[in-house]
Amino acid sequence: MKNDPLVLFYLIDGARPDVMKRLIDEGQLPNIRKEVMEPGVFRKASSCFTSTTGPANLPFLMGCFPGTADIPGIRWLDKKEFASKKIGKYRLRSYNGIEGPWFNSDLPTDRKTLHELFNNSRNIYSMITRSLGSDRDLTKYTKLFHYLTAHLNDEWHDVDEAGHQKLMMSLDDRPDFIFAVFPAVDSFSHIHDPFDDDTIQAYINVDGYIGEAVEKLKKQGRWQNTLLIISSDHGLTSTHTHFDLANFFSERGRNTLKHPLIFKNKPDVSVMISGNAMGHVYLHDIIPDRPLYGREIYDSMGSLLPELVKRKEIDFLVWRESDEIFTIESSGGRALVLRTADGFTYLPQTGDPLGLGETSQSLSQMESLEVTFDSYYPDALVQIAQIFLSTRTGDILVTSKNGYDLRDSWEWPEHHGTHGSLCREHMIVPLIMNRNDWMNRAARTADLYPSILKWAGMKVPDNIDGVSLV
Numbered sequence: 014m015k016n017d018p019l020v021l022f023y024l025i026d027g028a029r030p031d032v033m034k035r036l037i038d039e040g041q042l043p044n045i046r047k048e049v050m051e052p053g054v055f056r057k058a059s060s061c062f063t064s065t066t067g068p069a070n071l072p073f074l075m076g077c078f079p080g081t082a083d084i085p086g087i088r089w090l091d092k093k094e095f096a097s098k099k100i101g102k103y104r105l106r107s108y109n110g111i112e113g114p115w116f117n118s119d120l121p122t123d124r125k126t127l128h129e130l131f132n133n134s135r136n137i138y139s140m141i142t143r144s145l146g147s148d149r150d151l152t153k154y155t156k157l158f159h160y161l162t163a164h165l166n167d168e169w170h171d172v173d174e175a176g177h178q179k180l181m182m183s184l185d186d187r188p189d190f191i192f193a194v195f196p197a198v199d200s201f202s203h204i205h206d207p208f209d210d211d212t213i214q215a216y217i218n219v220d221g222y223i224g225e226a227v228e229k230l231k232k233q234g235r236w237q238n239t240l241l242i243i244s245s246d247h248g249l250t251s252t253h254t255h256f257d258l259a260n261f262f263s264e265r266g267r268n269t270l271k272h273p274l275i276f277k278n279k280p281d282v283s284v285m286i287s288g289n290a291m292g293h294v295y296l297h298d299i300i301p302d303r304p305l306y307g308r309e310i311y312d313s314m315g316s317l318l319p320e321l322v323k324r325k326e327i328d329f330l331v332w333r334e335s336d337e338i339f340t341i342e343s344s345g346g347r348a349l350v351l352r353t354a355d356g357f358t359y360l361p362q363t364g365d366p367l368g369l370g371e372t373s374q375s376l377s378q379m380e381s382l383e384v385t386f387d388s389y390y391p392d393a394l395v396q397i398a399q400i401f402l403s404t405r406t407g408d409i410l411v412t413s414k415n416g417y418d419l420r421d422s423w424e425w426p427e428h429h430g431t432h433g434s435l436c437r438e439h440m441i442v443p444l445i446m447n448r449n450d451w452m453n454r455a456a457r458t459a460d461l462y463p464s465i466l467k468w469a470g471m472k473v474p475d476n477i478d479g480v481s482l483v
């Protein structure tokens with residue numbers, strides 16, 4: 014155990030590494046450059062599918078992927094529970110709304126959060142707050158007010174500032190772990206654009222906050238024993254056109270359930286959007302109480318399947334052939350992703366929708382990341398396989414091309430920025446930290462959980478998806 018160590022984690026929600034790199038090069042993030050990057054590194058990490066706040070925070074705080082944790086989106090439906098007709102808690106979710114607090118009771122009970130492993134942690138604005146009282150979840154009673162006010166007034170800088178003030182005060186209590194989310198970059202990216210002036214200002218503000226925190230830690234004599242990490246759960250791309258995936262089905266005569274219109278009798282289809290570039294599609298007509306496989310997808314979708322694949326707004330669709338084989342199809346053709354005991358294989362059939370070529374052999378989980386890290390779909394093989402571990406994952410997953418999203422109606426205010434898909438701009442996040450002695454291999458955000466524990470001299474649980482970089 015280190016002497017009085019502190020792990021200080023700044024999660025800049027929606028931060029893009031290219032924007033951060035440019036701002037650093039322009040001298041607009043001087044504190045991050047001097048205090049974090051110069052003694053440490055600026056590198057990148059691959060997030061998870063779906064690349065959306067909530068599910069994409071699980072790798073950091075639980076070391077696992079959304080599919081492993083059975084939380085496959087910010088919205089999902091459980092076909093078995095839904096078909097049972099009981100009005101039960103586990104039928105469907107939208108963590109964006111009043112069901113947000115259920116995120117914590119939905120977390121897998123056999124896995125511990127970093128907050129539960131550190132003795133004296135503090136949380137600011139993160140959704141993952143299981144077992145924390147208001148003495149440690151510092152925004153437990155103020156988050157809703159701050160977020161609602163910011164949503165109504167389009168003013169998110171105040172939210173970040175309030176979080177920063179909480180963080181500064183908390184340093185007096187000498188915590189051992191602080192996980193602080195700064196939501197302004199994500200919020201301004203959605204409402205304005207990922208490259209808008211307010212969005213850029215939000216990055217610059219966080220740099221100022223980091224400067225103040227480092228100065229205080231130096232005065233406290235703790236800076237030498239502080240691990241400071243800056244990262245994000247996803248990137249964002251600009252959106253020019255909305256395509257409403259749920260309306261695609263309802264306009265073609267399918268009785269379609271979507272948020273917020275969830276009290277629908279005997280729907281044929283349910284659509285649950287995350288981010289808004291990824292949608293789970295649940296088909297209730299032929300087999301309502303379990304996920305569909307292969308031929309059953311064609312039987313239920315009929316001509317809608319090729320019609321959807323060919324649409325200009327759609328990037329690709331992916332579904333189960335079995336629990337180990339997944340079909341991925343785009344307008345450019347079809348390929349298979351296989352998960353076996355030896356690892357992961359990619360087999361183009363009528364095309365190469367992921368642009369990877371055929372993998373000549375089965376790849377381990379780490380090799381799969383290394384081979385795909387610089388591709389347009391980082392970590393695609395592992396990420397497709399992991400999300401289908403959850404039976405709450407849709408019968409079909411749909412992703413939109415950059416520039417488009419999948420939700421038009423009921424989205425207020427209108428969104429001009431999007432994330433959630435497997436594309437590089439959504440998946441690759443900055444990983445900036447004041448250490449340069451960690452392994453330099455391709456990294457996932459899930460690798461930070463064991464790395465943090467190891468750095469702090471603590472035991473790493475073995476039921477995780479991440480692998481330590483330390």
Ligand SMILES: [Zn+2]
Nearest residue numbers: 027066199203
């Ligand atoms: Zn977002």
